Amino acid sequence: MQKYTIVVCDHIHTAGLEMLQNDENVNFIMAADEPKDKLVKEIIPQADVAITRSSTDVDDFFLEHATNMKALVRAGVGVDNVDIPGCSKQGIIVMNVPTANTIAAVELTMAHMLSCMRMFPYSHDHLKNQRIWKREKWYGHELKGKKLGVIGFGNIGSRVAKRAKAFEMDIVAYDPYIHPSKVTDLDMTYTKNFEDILACDVITIHTPKNKETIGIIGAEEIAKMKDGVVLVNCARGDLYNEDALYDGLKSGKIRFAGIDVFGKEPATDNKLLDLDNIVVSPHLGANTYESQYNIGTQAAENAIAAAKGISYPNALNLPIDESKIPSFVKPFLEMGQKIGFLASQINKSQIISIKVTGNGEIGEYVDSLSTFVTVGAMSQSSDKINYVNADFIAKEKGIKIEAENLGDSNVYKNLITAKLTTAEGTTTISATIFDDGVQRMVAINGFENEVALKGHMVLFKNSDVPGVIGNVGMTLAKHNVNISDFSLARNANKEALAVILVDDKVDETTLKELAALDACLNVSYANI
Numbered sequence: 001m002q003k004y005t006i007v008v009c010d011h012i013h014t015a016g017l018e019m020l021q022n023d024e025n026v027n028f029i030m031a032a033d034e035p036k037d038k039l040v041k042e043i044i045p046q047a048d049v050a051i052t053r054s055s056t057d058v059d060d061f062f063l064e065h066a067t068n069m070k071a072l073v074r075a076g077v078g079v080d081n082v083d084i085p086g087c088s089k090q091g092i093i094v095m096n097v098p099t100a101n102t103i104a105a106v107e108l109t110m111a112h113m114l115s116c117m118r119m120f121p122y123s124h125d126h127l128k129n130q131r132i133w134k135r136e137k138w139y140g141h142e143l144k145g146k147k148l149g150v151i152g153f154g155n156i157g158s159r160v161a162k163r164a165k166a167f168e169m170d171i172v173a174y175d176p177y178i179h180p181s182k183v184t185d186l187d188m189t190y191t192k193n194f195e196d197i198l199a200c201d202v203i204t205i206h207t208p209k210n211k212e213t214i215g216i217i218g219a220e221e222i223a224k225m226k227d228g229v230v231l232v233n234c235a236r237g238d239l240y241n242e243d244a245l246y247d248g249l250k251s252g253k254i255r256f257a258g259i260d261v262f263g264k265e266p267a268t269d270n271k272l273l274d275l276d277n278i279v280v281s282p283h284l285g286a287n288t289y290e291s292q293y294n295i296g297t298q299a300a301e302n303a304i305a306a307a308k309g310i311s312y313p314n315a316l317n318l319p320i321d322e323s324k325i326p327s328f329v330k331p332f333l334e335m336g337q338k339i340g341f342l343a344s345q346i347n348k349s350q351i352i353s354i355k356v357t358g359n360g361e362i363g364e365y366v367d368s369l370s371t372f373v374t375v376g377a378m379s380q381s382s383d384k385i386n387y388v389n390a391d392f393i394a395k396e397k398g399i400k401i402e403a404e405n406l407g408d409s410n411v412y413k414n415l416i417t418a419k420l421t422t423a424e425g426t427t428t429i430s431a432t433i434f435d436d437g438v439q440r441m442v443a444i445n446g447f448e449n450e451v452a453l454k455g456h457m458v459l460f461k462n463s464d465v466p467g468v469i470g471n472v473g474m475t476l477a478k479h480n481v482n483i484s485d486f487s488l489a490r491n492a493n494k495e496a497l498a499v500i501l502v503d504d505k506v507d508e509t510t511l512k513e514l515a516a517l518d519a520c521l522n523v524s525y526a527n528i
């Protein structure tokens, strides 16, 4: 029985661990308590799939040891500590669990916001730990009537905004990547002007961490804010520049900050912890039982599906978004891979370039088609090639990949053509799918041979003189090769090409005998 190794690198809910344990095809290794060095060097090389959280960096060191890995599941949202291009290069499909912890993060944000307004952890500490009853010391502020600036209006930001509106706050949202109606339909203000956010009483951030958002709030932005502003960050460390945040809090320009995430975690020696106008938590945004149950079970389910090659839910680095591919396109993708593979068997040499064109409606998907043709064409020479790393590996090998949408075709409703150029020459194959659903080659190197793209194939090119077909048939019969289909086409140069489907593999002796026939120009065998 096929067994797949799934390594759990960080703690996930026991319900997820049980799913892994109970799957008979899964050999599951719980490595959350292993030192990272041991995890990476000794355990990761065994993994077909790994499950990680924010405590495991998927960096050069990790990838260097992930020699068998097919997929990685981030049991959460943020993939800022996962080197996605590096994973793609190694053919590792990266998936996350994007919505399972949304509510947990939303509610923690509200907790931070309220704690900042009422200094709740401090009054609690005063009474409980210091036994001081000093009501006049703890005058807070109300959310009602205050302006809340929300940076990033996705799953979490939009829900924080809705809850804040229930507290009668006025919401201003900044998110250049959404339609403004997502905000205005909720009777909130949408802005493209970041200064409108800086003018708010309370600011909360809910963007991913990337080149554009790191330091989106720095010293300059803080200087423009209202005196006594409150800042909340339950998204990622470093979105607010930590030095600027520290200075702003120290000077009192920022009255209070609620911070769940830090530039470097664990953050036990972060200087922000020295301040007494800050509420902090150790990256607890996702830590509710409900959210961890959802995340743990979804991560386990997705890891099992990926290990078995069944599906890759929420994959972040597939060249195509499968949910956006209409069903009629999928067989064309599969056929693209077949003609790439066929071309590479007929034209066996170092690949120089691959050009893919599409006619008809399929032309719109020619970029995805070219990825599939590339996988097919390169799979002879590399057993590591897949849809995720095909473009990277092609680039690395200096192979030029081109894709072009040629618009409507006069003859075929949809047609894909793959042109494979190697050190030996060029092979061009066109294929289509008619209403009967059969994937058919319709042309090869200028010959209009129509033949189903399946099984064993002999391609026999000859001078167009009498008697050739008979001799080919006799030679195949002599070697016990049964013909199941035969397609003959001629060109203007008095040449003919026979594409012969046969029942079994054709051996070298038979091919040599065919090549020795008088009119033969060349012969090749392929199996798809």
Ligand SMILES: NC(=O)c1ccc[n+]([C@@H]2O[C@H](COP(=O)([O-])OP(=O)(O)OC[C@H]3O[C@@H](n4cnc5c(N)ncnc54)[C@H](O)[C@@H]3O)[C@@H](O)[C@H]2O)c1
Binding pocket: 077, 078, 079, 098, 101, 102, 105, 151, 152, 153, 154, 155, 156, 157, 174, 175, 176, 177, 178, 206, 207, 208, 209, 212, 213, 234, 235, 236, 260, 261, 283, 284, 285, 286, 287
């Ligand atoms: N503290 C935690 O434990 C915790 C838990 C869950 C999520 N998170 C973090 O919260 C963040 C948001 O998560 P989400 O699920 O809402 O993600 P999401 O993808 O649903 O939303 C992110 C939003 O940010 C917007 N955005 C991107 N770049 C922007 C920019 N430059 N300016 C303004 N808006 C921009 C996007 O358009 C999107 O609407 C992520 O960083 C995630 O890692 C933290």
Ligand SMILES: O=C(O)[C@H](O)COP(=O)(O)O
Binding pocket: 053, 054, 055, 075, 076, 077, 078, 079, 101, 235, 283, 285, 286, 287
């Ligand atoms: O991005 C996330 O999903 C959160 O930050 C949670 O991270 P964690 O899984 O390490 O708690």
